[in-house]
Amino acid sequence: MIAQAMSLPRQRDGLGALILLVAVPAGLALMLTVFDLIHVLPTHLWWQALTAPDTSDPVQLLYRYAFLPRVAVSVLAGAALGLAGVVMQHVLRNPLAEPTTIGTNAGASLALAAATLYAPWLLEGGREGVALAGGALATSAVFALARGRSFSPVSIIIAGLVVSLTFGSAGALLMALNREYTEELFIWQSGSLVQNGDAAVVALAPWLLAGICAAFLLWRPLRLLDLSDDGAASLGTRPAVIRLAGMAVAVSLGALVVAEVGVIGFVALAAPALARLAGARTLGRRLVWSPLVGGALLWFTDRLVQHLPFAGEIPAGTATALLGAPLLLFLLPRMRTTPERQADMMSSVRLPTNGLPLIAGLLALILAVVVAMGFGRGAGGWHWIASEDLTELLALRAPRVVVALSAGVLLAVAGTLMQRMTGNPMAAPEVLGISGGASFGVLALLLLSDGFDRAAMLGAALAGALLALTIVVLVGRRNALSPARLLLAGVAVATVASAFAALLLASGDPRTGFLLAWLSGSTYRATPNDAFTAAAVAVAVLALAPLTARWLDIVPLGETAARGLGLRLGRVRAILLALTALATATATLVIGPLSFVGLMAPHLARMLGFRRAVPQLLASAMAGGLILVAADWAGRTLIFPWQVPAGLIAAFVGGPYFMALMWKGRQ
Amino acid sequence: MAALTRRQYLAGLAATGLALPGGTARAAPARVVCLEWTSAEMVVSLGVSPLAVGDTRGYGDWVQGPALPQATIDLGSRSEPNLELLRELRPDLIVGAYGYGLDENSFTRLAPTFNVPFYSGKAPPYAQAQQVTLQLGNMLGRGTEAENLVGRIEASIAQARARLERAVQKPVCVVSMFDDRHVRVYGAGSLLQDVLDRLGLVNAWTGATNEWGFSTVGIEELVAVGEAQLISLDPIPPHVRIRIARNSLWANLPCIRNGQVRTIPPVWPFGGLTAAGRFAEFMAAA
Numbered sequence: 001m002i003a004q005a006m007s008l009p010r011q012r013d014g015l016g017a018l019i020l021l022v023a024v025p026a027g028l029a030l031m032l033t034v035f036d037l038i039h040v041l042p043t044h045l046w047w048q049a050l051t052a053p054d055t056s057d058p059v060q061l062l063y064r065y066a067f068l069p070r071v072a073v074s075v076l077a078g079a080a081l082g083l084a085g086v087v088m089q090h091v092l093r094n095p096l097a098e099p100t101t102i103g104t105n106a107g108a109s110l111a112l113a114a115a116t117l118y119a120p121w122l123l124e125g126g127r128e129g130v131a132l133a134g135g136a137l138a139t140s141a142v143f144a145l146a147r148g149r150s151f152s153p154v155s156i157i158i159a160g161l162v163v164s165l166t167f168g169s170a171g172a173l174l175m176a177l178n179r180e181y182t183e184e185l186f187i188w189q190s191g192s193l194v195q196n197g198d199a200a201v202v203a204l205a206p207w208l209l210a211g212i213c214a215a216f217l218l219w220r221p222l223r224l225l226d227l228s229d230d231g232a233a234s235l236g237t238r239p240a241v242i243r244l245a246g247m248a249v250a251v252s253l254g255a256l257v258v259a260e261v262g263v264i265g266f267v268a269l270a271a272p273a274l275a276r277l278a279g280a281r282t283l284g285r286r287l288v289w290s291p292l293v294g295g296a297l298l299w300f301t302d303r304l305v306q307h308l309p310f311a312g313e314i315p316a317g318t319a320t321a322l323l324g325a326p327l328l329l330f331l332l333p334r335m336r337t338t339p340e341r342q343a344d345m346m347s348s349v350r351l352p353t354n355g356l357p358l359i360a361g362l363l364a365l366i367l368a369v370v371v372a373m374g375f376g377r378g379a380g381g382w383h384w385i386a387s388e389d390l391t392e393l394l395a396l397r398a399p400r401v402v403v404a405l406s407a408g409v410l411l412a413v414a415g416t417l418m419q420r421m422t423g424n425p426m427a428a429p430e431v432l433g434i435s436g437g438a439s440f441g442v443l444a445l446l447l448l449s450d451g452f453d454r455a456a457m458l459g460a461a462l463a464g465a466l467l468a469l470t471i472v473v474l475v476g477r478r479n480a481l482s483p484a485r486l487l488l489a490g491v492a493v494a495t496v497a498s499a500f501a502a503l504l505l506a507s508g509d510p511r512t513g514f515l516l517a518w519l520s521g522s523t524y525r526a527t528p529n530d531a532f533t534a535a536a537v538a539v540a541v542l543a544l545a546p547l548t549a550r551w552l553d554i555v556p557l558g559e560t561a562a563r564g565l566g567l568r569l570g571r572v573r574a575i576l577l578a579l580t581a582l583a584t585a586t587a588t589l590v591i592g593p594l595s596f597v598g599l600m601a602p603h604l605a606r607m608l609g610f611r612r613a614v615p616q617l618l619a620s621a622m623a624g625g626l627i628l629v630a631a632d633w634a635g636r637t638l639i640f641p642w643q644v645p646a647g648l649i650a651a652f653v654g655g656p657y658f659m660a661l662m663w664k665g666r667q
Numbered sequence: 668m669a670a671l672t673r674r675q676y677l678a679g680l681a682a683t684g685l686a687l688p689g690g691t692a693r694a695a696p697a698r699v700v701c702l703e704w705t706s707a708e709m710v711v712s713l714g715v716s717p718l719a720v721g722d723t724r725g726y727g728d729w730v731q732g733p734a735l736p737q738a739t740i741d742l743g744s745r746s747e748p749n750l751e752l753l754r755e756l757r758p759d760l761i762v763g764a765y766g767y768g769l770d771e772n773s774f775t776r777l778a779p780t781f782n783v784p785f786y787s788g789k790a791p792p793y794a795q796a797q798q799v800t801l802q803l804g805n806m807l808g809r810g811t812e813a814e815n816l817v818g819r820i821e822a823s824i825a826q827a828r829a830r831l832e833r834a835v836q837k838p839v840c841v842v843s844m845f846d847d848r849h850v851r852v853y854g855a856g857s858l859l860q861d862v863l864d865r866l867g868l869v870n871a872w873t874g875a876t877n878e879w880g881f882s883t884v885g886i887e888e889l890v891a892v893g894e895a896q897l898i899s900l901d902p903i904p905p906h907v908r909i910r911i912a913r914n915s916l917w918a919n920l921p922c923i924r925n926g927q928v929r930t931i932p933p934v935w936p937f938g939g940l941t942a943a944g945r946f947a948e949f950m951a952a953a
Contacts, residue, residue, distance in 0.1 A: 055919040058890040065916035066887035116904070123906040177744065181725075183845035184907070187883070194848050194885035197915030378755045379740070395776075396750050517746060524747045525770065641742055641749035 017278040018285075022292045025300035032303035033071055040067055069195035074302040074316065075295040076204040077193075077257045078267055082294020083211055084253035085268030086275070086286045090222055091246040095276075096157055098268035099135070099254030101491060106164035107138020108258040110171040113185050117178055127259035128203065135255035138163050139247070145662045158426055159662060161491070165430075166655025169594060169648050172520045177642065186505050191262035191317015193302050200260045207256050214249045215287055222246055223283050264317045265495055266324025267294050274327075321499035325492040329471065357608060358615065361622040368626050372401045372633040377640040399531040400523040403590045404632035404646050405625045406534035408597050410587035412624025413541050414580045415598030416605070416617050420552045421576050424486060428599035429465075429584040432486055433493030435598075437468020438588035439519070440497040443504060446515070454529065454589075462585040468493045469581050473573070497593065521592040521647010523632050530590050537586040544579060545617050551576065552613035595647040596654030597624045603661070627654070695808025700756060702763030702774070703745040704730045706783045709800055709939040710762060711735060712816055713809045718756055721745040728902055730935040732945050753777055760806070781806060783939075792880065793861035796939040820944040827951035828866045838871035839863065839950075840892040840922060843900045843936070847911040849885055856880035859936055862943045866950060871895030871922075879937065886917055894921045897928045898950070900936070 041049060041063045053064040081099070088097040099105045111134020115122045122130050145159035146152070175182045195201075221242040257264060271294035272286055280286045298320065305319045373394060374385045385393050411429060418427040418434075429435045441464025442457050449456075472489040501519055517524060551572045554562050562569055584598070601624035602616065610619040631653070632646035700719045701707035707720040711733045719740035720726060726735055740756070743749040746769070753761070754777050764783045765771045774780050783799055790798070797817050804813020841859050842850040853859045854872045857880025863870050871892035876882045889897075911917050918924070931949035935942045 055924070056921075058893075058921060061916070061919050061921075062887055062890055065914075065919060066885070069916075120904050120906045124909045126910070176746075183851075184904070187846055187849050192848065192885075194887070196848050196886050196911075196917055199914060376751060379752060392754055393751065396754065514746075522747065525773075527770075636751075641740075641752045642744055643747050643749065 015279070018275065018280055018289050021274055021278045022289070022296045026296035029296065029300035029303050032300075032307060036303070036306070037063075037067070065197045066195055069198055069201050070193055070302070071299065072201045073195055073204065073261060074193055074299045076201065076208055077261050077264060078271070078298025079291035079295035080204060080208045080211065080253045080257050081264060081268040081298070082271035082275075082290040082292070083208070083215060083287070084250040084257075085294070086272040086290035087215055087218075087222075087246050087250040088254075088268070089272050090283055090286070091225065091243050091250070092156055093225070094156055095273065096269065096491075098266075099251075099258070100164070100263070100265055100495070101157055101269070102160040103138035103142045103163040103167070104135040104251050104254045105258055105263050106167040106171070107141075108132070108135040108255045109189065109263065110134055110167040110174075111137070112188070112259075113171045113174045113182065116185060117174055117181060126203065128256055131259035132252060132255045135251055135258065138167055139251050141659075143247075145659055155662075157491075159659075161431060162655055162658050162662070165594065165596065165651055166659070169520070169651040169655065172516075172594075173644065173648050173652070176516050176520055176645065176648075186502075188262045189317075189502050189505075191264045191320075191502075192315040193261055204256065204260055207253065211249055211253045212291070214245075218242065218246055218249070219284060219287060226283075262315075262317050264298065265321035265499065266328065267298055267320055270294075270324050270327055271297060315503070318499040318503045321495050325496045328492045329489060357610075358618060358622075361619060361626075365622050365626050365629070368629045368633075369401060369405065372404075372629050373397050375633075377637045382637075399526040399528050400632055400636070401629060402531035403523050403526040403534050404628040406531070406538040407587040407591040407595075408601070408624035408626070408628030409538045409621045410534070410541060410583040410624075411595060411598035411628075412601035412605075412620040412622075413545055413617060414583040414587070415600075415624075416602040416620045417545070417548075417552070417576055417580045417583075418598075419602050420556055420613065420616075421573070421580075422486060423556045423558075425603070426599070427486065428596075428602070429580070429587075430594065430596055430598050431490055432472050433468050433490035433497075434465050434472070434580065434584045435588045435593035435595075436490070436494035436497035437471075438462070438465040438585045439593035440464045440468070440493070440500060441585075442518075442589065443497065443500040443515075446504060447500070454533075458533070458585065458589050461589045462581060465581040465585040465588065466577075469577050473577065494593075517645060518592045519594065520645040521595055521650065522635075522643070522645035523591065524643065524645075526590060534586055534590050537582065541579060541583045542617075542621060546614050548572075548576060548579070549613040549617075552617075591628070592645070592647045595628065595650045596658070597627050597650055600624075600627065600654045600657065696759030696779075696806070698757060698759045699807065700742065700753060700758045700761050702742070702748045702761065702769065704935055705764050705938055706762035706781075707735065708733065708935060708941050709783065709796075709803055710807070712939065712941045713800070713804055713807055713812050715807050715809060717762075718758060719752070721748045729933055730938060730942070731933045733941055750777070762803070791861050792856070792858040793865070793943055796858065796943060800940050816940055820940045820947075823944050824862065824865050824947040827947040830951040831866055831868065836868055836896075837926075838869040838892070838895040839898050840871045840889065840895040841898045841900065842889075844903045844907055844911065847907055847914060847917075849883055850889065851881050851883050852876075852889070853881045853936060857936060858938065858943055859934070859946055862946050862950075866947055868950065881936065886911075886914075886920070889920050889922060892922055894925045896926055897922045899928050899930045901930055901933045903930065 037046070041059055045060065046063075049060040049063050050068065053060045055061050055064075085098045088099075088102065089095055091097075092102075108131035111130045112123075112127055115130045142156060142159040142163050145163070146155040175185060225239060225242060254268065272290040274297075275286050275289040275293050278289075280289045298316065301319050301323060302316045305316065376383070376385070376393075376397070414434070415428040418429065418432065419425060421427075438461040441460035441462070444464070445457060445460040468490075471493065472486060501515070504515055514525070551567060554565050554567055555569075555572065555576075557565075559569065562572075587598075601620040604623040605616045605619035608619060610616040627650055628646055631649035635644040635646050635649050638644060699710055699715055699717050701710055701717045702721050704720070704722070704726050707717055707726060708730055710717050716736040717739060719742045720735060721742040722745050723735055723739055723741045725745070740752070742752060748763075748769075750773060753774070758778045761774045761778050761780045762783065763769065763771075763774065763780065771780060771782065781803065783803075784795070789795075800816055801810075801813050804810045804816075841853045841863075843853075844850055852872045852874075854870060854874060854876040856876050856878065860870055860880060872895075874882060874884070874888070874891060932945070934946045934949065
């Protein structure tokens, strides 16, 4: 279990630091607010326009129903998130718990997307109920998955990640299939604090108040959670009930903020962490200070983005993600984590490894490719390709199949390399933010230019992937690549990438269609050129990877052993990193950042008994190729003539598959 | 660049009536497919039934007029029209707009294409719609129908203007509502702006717009349009309509306090002449 305390240089009272922590952002925010107000309304009218606004005066109208509510909502939402974060982190004994990492936000988002499309009447009274139901459902799923591991922090974060990705891909699918009907969701997703009256304030304030009351009523019992469960029980409390009550409060607060203003990332994570760093060591202190820090932070962020040169373009949710991610990366090395014995995530059956399963796998892959190329759907129903259609249909299908195959192989190899390199069964390009880094590069390029140059995009993706890999490795290095830290660094990078994506999507850029398709892993735009590039890189990586076999067999044994065996670790790591980055960047470029293949394929290979480096690499490459080829084929045929992106299908199948593995591994 | 010049060349040929093999029987393309709604609206308006259209359900909700023939095949989403189905349909002509990330090359290898070059920023959308309608008419062998359509829309806009001139008209502000905090407001560079100009109506929204002629703004910015008559395009999601009415800012906006919001039936803001005609008609039918 991770000891939840952040390491502190020395014991001290810390009240001064805490006051500074709140006062500095709040003071700056106040200055900016007053500065803005002076431009809105003359000072002598401030009070009168607040209590009895003359609504026929547009200036007073804006002041009373747009400006002031926005300030109030930023403070309230920030405080609610700070409180939700501190309660969650305490209950789960997990410094990383917050509505984003434990699935609440993804659940609420999916529920809102589904309601907007299929049951809009549910939203007439407001979004709260729907968001609450979705958030609670997703969080429960996360808990159910993490239960068997007594809610260990890493298992919760992983379960949260898997649930979030699955729910997120379902939401993306709904939006991609209903483009014109989901404009509302695009705007909402980016976390805009724009207000149109007191509605959000009126909705948030009583809930925040109730949350504060509940938190303080729970304060004593919550403190007992620091004891072992047996100890707490012997004092006459029931830890399970307390946990449930605490989570109910925290999830409600998180879901409400999502309902009112959309996804505001990182505040719930950063506020308690900062409060703790500044010296709030007891739960009571953190309960008091975290909401204050959260409120001050969001208030300041929201004011600040309105004064940046590209004013009005950056919604608050995006800004907090952009500011918060570096903060998280900065905090990570300062977090004390007692290393958790990382048992094999997956139960595995050991089979005698010989060439036979590999050949069977190869045959399955060939069969899949033949079906994907030859069997499809047309106006007249299902049919095999006719000989007279051969050239024309193959010209349409081959690039897509080849791209899917190559991307699957590349991601699988990248995942295998990373899992062996870090000794972390959860390492994968998607999970550790390498795909996120690659998409970040592409998105940044799209923001800065208005072209579609494939070569430039590949370069940008590569740069992004390398950057992300370097960050992740640097951050994780201090603690022998501790799984928790690696995952967090990955989450941070992935969050920045998705914040960028939300920004682009909400800007109404005409390339939105392309972007949506790419983000969800569509092969529709695959050109023969793409197919050729991806295939060439896949072949090269497949040819190079076995050359690293000896390293890959040794590196998992640990640093000392590796040095003892004469490995020059620095150089080995650099080469493996470069190989991983190249594979991930190419795959991300052609199939988008979301697929789960890099996580799933190496596990499949291991479960089938391929333990040594080369067999695992090959088997995992085959599994990866097979998954994406099958997903692409299903996406092209299932709801013909409409199409579902291959990446979405892979994530959609892979997420539950992974959940099932976690569920089975609970005992 | 090659595609562009080729397109211009084709368009030029179409305009002079030479695009199709001359001689006795000018075979107009019979099997026409439309990748998205703007081209579908134009093709149907010329009396041609497209074989297939991208996202037929959405067309019914957002474009509405002219209605697609019952037998129209759904081509899948507008951002990913199904290429295999398209090939199977053996079209003589593929009509579409490529401004939003589709690659025209994937279609040229299946059939001749005709590009609906809207919002290139070179000409006002209404004039462009007229020009494209005439070109498309020639290409489809419906030159007369195209000329009639141009004339008919001009006439119905003039009629609408005459009806509107009987009373003093307030400036107007045309919006689409997607959620209860933001609106999409149409201004300079939009088809709707061109029609407003022809109707003699003043658009109260003079703020900046993007290259498609609209801007997504928080509703507080509607203070800028003062007491203009607010026109809202259907479809508005019912829950948005209900929730926006409860907003204190919305309820107190000058344009809401002093008048009703007028909701008019769906008009495809990125459409062609029929969309323009529909808009004029709805504006005059008060």
